[in-house]
Amino acid sequence: MSQTERKVAFLLGLPFHVITMEETIEDAVQTVEAQEPSYYITANVDFIAQAYDNEPLKDILFHADRVVCDGMPLVWLSRYFHPVLPERVAGSDMVFQLFEQADQRSWKVYFLGSDTATLTRSKAILAERYPKMEVVGTFSPPFGSVDSWPNEDIMADIKKTQPDLLLVAVGCPKQEYWISQHYRESGVPLSIGIGASLDFICGTQVRAPKWVQKTGMEWCWRMLSDPKRLAKRYAKDFYYLIVLANRQRKITRPSSSNKTRVLADRVVSHEVTAADAQWLSWSGAVERSVIESMAIPKERSQAVFLDLSRVSFMDSSAIGLLAKLARDARQADVAFGIIQPSSVVVKIIDAMHLSAQFPSYPDTDAALAALRERRASSRKHSKAST
Secondary structure, three states: OOOOOOOEEEEOOEEEEOOOHHHHHHHHHHHHHHOOOEEEEEEOHHHHHHHOOOHHHHHHHHOOOEEEEOOHHHHHHHHHHOOOOOOOOOHHHHHHHHHHHHHHHOOEEEEEEOOHHHHHHHHHHHHHHOOOOEEEEEEOOOOOOHHHOOHHHHHHHHHHHOOOEEEEEOOOOHHHHHHHHHHHHHOOOEEEEOOOHHHHHHOOOOOOOHHHHHHOOHHHHHHHHOHHHHHHHHHHHHHHHHHHHHHHHHHHOOOOOOHHHHHHOOOEEEEEEEOOEEEEEEEEEEOHHHHHHOOOOOOOOOEEEEEEEEEEEEOHHHHHHHHHHHHHHHHOOOOEEEEOOOHHHHHHHHHOOOOOOOOEEOOHHHHHHHHHHHHHHHHHHHHHHO
């Protein structure tokens, strides 16, 4: 079963799927039924702050099968930048809705993370609430980096129990590191990092009252409940929120001095297929009003190169489309690159630290050389694995 296509909203360096809680659960069901290893991310401002100068983490978040927004400040920002995120998809709420689906569909679930007492207590509570959902395994990893964990033993247990849903509860970025390294090998259809959700199940941590959640101020309630632990983190998150929002505003909003010229620019878009790759070109002011007319790849099995040398302006919707093309190429395991990015595009890439996600080449020859090198490396790897 193919997964439903979703629009992407670009916010502070990450692509967020424009999706509701109900649609997220629908997609999760499709993902599990497809039986192809995938992972979802529930990202908030803290994820963005941690990933800004952390290239491996940023790439993990950027290319998740679903990137859902778990932060009201980001939902509010999307109303300014567009497209608008319909609602916050709180990971701690999503988990319980997944349990309901697991109960209805007799899914097998595996928990990795937390401590043994919390895992045991959670398993007992969930068995009572969701009798048809089977918790087939739990593992409490030791302290230390994910590379220091007994990963061979963990993977052997996961493969033996064959869960439909793998929930990793060690917080960001550890859970994202571990999932990205092991989700394919595990064979589990859907892996998700769930942070402190097990503590909410057991009652060792308490969520904000419903009325606070509805106002979008749950983060404030949490900080006031545990200021020693969270005040410093939230101060850092607030700093990145303000700085990156201001950067995105500057690079995606035409200034008063050039607004008339930018908005009058003619948008040109075309596509050529050659050398077993798709060569696309955008030029002019690429913005929300013309997104539907832009050239996009027709064939996902071919490499994609995009000439942006004549782009004079891009708004957040256009960057979101660019992010979607990069994500689609990664999921199809084909090359993606930008040829001769204009100064406007270079500014976007630099301001949002997107050089790894939007690789750039000075000309077509350089792009072709990179494509040949990628294919040679792929053939060499295939021979070595046979």
